[in-house]
Amino acid sequence: MSYLFNNYNPLDIAFEKGKGCYLYANNNKYLDAFSGVGVVNLGHNHPQISKVIAKQAKTLLHTSNWYRITNEEYLGQKLAKLANMQKVFFSNSGAEANETAIKLTRLYAKTKGIDNPIILTANNAFHGRTMATISATGSNKVKKGFAPLVPEFIHIDFNNIDAINSYTDNKNIIGLMLEPILGEAGVIIPANNYLNQAQAICEQNNWLFILDEVQTGIGRTGKLFAHQHNNITPDILTLAKGLGNGVPIAACLGGHKVAKLFTPGSHGSTYGGNPFCTKVALTVLEIITKEQILENVIKMSDYFLDQAKKALISPKIKNIRAKGLMVGITLDKTYSKLAQKALDLNVLLGVNDQHIRLLPPLIITQKDIDFLLTKLKLLLESL
Numbered sequence: 001m002s003y004l005f006n007n008y009n010p011l012d013i014a015f016e017k018g019k020g021c022y023l024y025a026n027n028n029k030y031l032d033a034f035s036g037v038g039v040v041n042l043g044h045n046h047p048q049i050s051k052v053i054a055k056q057a058k059t060l061l062h063t064s065n066w067y068r069i070t071n072e073e074y075l076g077q078k079l080a081k082l083a084n085m086q087k088v089f090f091s092n093s094g095a096e097a098n099e100t101a102i103k104l105t106r107l108y109a110k111t112k113g114i115d116n117p118i119i120l121t122a123n124n125a126f127h128g129r130t131m132a133t134i135s136a137t138g139s140n141k142v143k144k145g146f147a148p149l150v151p152e153f154i155h156i157d158f159n160n161i162d163a164i165n166s167y168t169d170n171k172n173i174i175g176l177m178l179e180p181i182l183g184e185a186g187v188i189i190p191a192n193n194y195l196n197q198a199q200a201i202c203e204q205n206n207w208l209f210i211l212d213e214v215q216t217g218i219g220r221t222g223k224l225f226a227h228q229h230n231n232i233t234p235d236i237l238t239l240a241k242g243l244g245n246g247v248p249i250a251a252c253l254g255g256h257k258v259a260k261l262f263t264p265g266s267h268g269s270t271y272g273g274n275p276f277c278t279k280v281a282l283t284v285l286e287i288i289t290k291e292q293i294l295e296n297v298i299k300m301s302d303y304f305l306d307q308a309k310k311a312l313i314s315p316k317i318k319n320i321r322a323k324g325l326m327v328g329i330t331l332d333k334t335y336s337k338l339a340q341k342a343l344d345l346n347v348l349l350g351v352n353d354q355h356i357r358l359l360p361p362l363i364i365t366q367k368d369i370d371f372l373l374t375k376l377k378l379l380l381e382s383l
């Protein structure tokens with residue numbers, strides 16, 4: 001009997017160690033093409049990160065925000081400059097970063113005299129597991145049983161500009177919150193100019209334009225932030241997964257419209273921005289530049305798509321799509337035990353319904369991709 005609550009359904013394997021793109025258990029080696037759900041973007045056991053972790057552990061882990069934290073101030077400045085933002089709040093998970101974004105919209109609504117603010121979010125979007133973020137989330141399985149939810153979110157179809165436009169007469173709308181690419185829903189990539197048009201509508205209507213880049217951020221799509229493909233800047237931006245390469249840290253960044261809304265005591269987090277996590281995140285950003293990670297993402301994305309066209313020819317595949325190293329493969333139907341079958345072939349990947357999701361470490365090489373494609377081919381043949 002397990003003493004863990006029954007909310008997960010793990011595959012029956014416990015990894016013992018990791019190195020680069022590979023995980024090890026029971027004398028077997030597995031290609032990790034999922035990175036712990038897009039978290040370990042620089043690979044497992046990255047030597048520079050391991051070194052910084054050890055050094056910081058021997059120096060200082062936690063003091064709290066009752067005192068200034070130098071690493072937090074450095075990281076805040078660095079992220080704000082990179083994202084063209086004014087202010088940053090650090091927390092520990094994607095859901096908390098999104099909670100912060102939602103709380104900012106409430107304060108913003110007060111300044112506009114709106115008492116019952118509504119945020120538009122997308123059907124099938126995923127924003128987290130807290131009460132406000134499941135309410136924002138656009139898939140029912142995340143909400144089931146947890147009513148009453150937090151008001152008020154209206155869900156619109158993703159990648160549909162008319163759906164957003166149809167709310168411009170509603171005076172209670174305060175913002176639009178989107179993932180640049182739907183991640184948990186199976187890597188759904190919108191039209192190239194969707195985010196540009198969505199932002200323009202927000203600007204015209206004085207709505208806050210909020211991007212949840214918890215999964216798409218920190219290099220995953222080949223830019224540091226996915227919205228940089230569109231040359232736009234949101235009013236609020238949230239980050240988590242790749243920011244700490246496995247050390248829990250998240251950030252909510254705000255532009256000038258929201259920069260002055262929080263005042264001393266209005267929001268906080270005990271662990272948020274602690275010397276340890278912020279040092280690791282600073283190192284992650286340093287490595288992304290030093291090791292030319294974004295260049296590798298673009299190269300490996302092109303290589304994957306190119307090779308996949310030749311290697312993965314099967315009537316079971318409906319389509320393959322990628323933005324950087326965020327890859328979705330949609331099959332003709334839902335196959336059972338797909339993740340287990342991939343594991344049996346020494347590959348880790350994500351599965352949601354009929355979609356296979358690949359989020360390999362951004363340090364992946366051509367050789368690893370060749371291995372991945374050989375295994376994916378075998379996986380499809382085994383179905």
Ligand SMILES: *Cc1c(COP(=O)(O)O)cnc(C)c1O
Pocket residue numbers: 092093094095096098126127128129179183184212213214215216240241
């Ligand atoms: C994973 C994810 C979250 C939630 O992050 P947690 O760290 O699990 O709270 C929120 N939004 C998006 C887009 C995500 O992919």
